[in-house]
Amino acid sequence: MKAILFLLILFSLIALPVLGELTDADLNQIRLIVKEEVKSEITASEERIKEYIDLKIANVDDEIKKNNSEIGAIRSQINVFIGIPLAIITLLFAWRALRDRANDKQIQALIAENENLKHQQTITP
Secondary structure, eight states: OHHHHHHHHHHHHHHGGGGOOOOHHHHHHHHHHHHHHHHHHHHHHHHHHHHHHHHHHHHHHHHHHHHHHHHHHHHHHHHHHHHHHHHHHHHHHHHHHHHHHHHHHHHHHHHHHHHHHHHHHHHOO
16 A cells, blocks of 8 residues: 555656646747747858858859850851951952953953054055
8 A cells, every 4th residue: 555655646746747837928938939049040041042042153153254255265266267268258359350350451452452453454455
């Protein structure tokens, strides 16, 4: 019987704190603590996200600068590949025009000579 009484008292002492209820003040303190913890976690998370985004933006900017320099190099190569044939074509047209002028001068000289000969033939029959 002593053992049962002892165990009954022991279990009652163990279960006694269960009867203690939380007051509104206790609940408000718990809410404040939870809010502060959540707020600090949210702030830390936002800072990590901002750092991550800034890092990604910096990487994208570096890639854009790299691509712009590559595009500039490609444009200069394209200008060379387009410019050289255009210069050659222009020189060929200029050379042909000069050749045509020389031929025109020879033709005009021959026509003039032919006219002179015709004129001489008509004068001396």
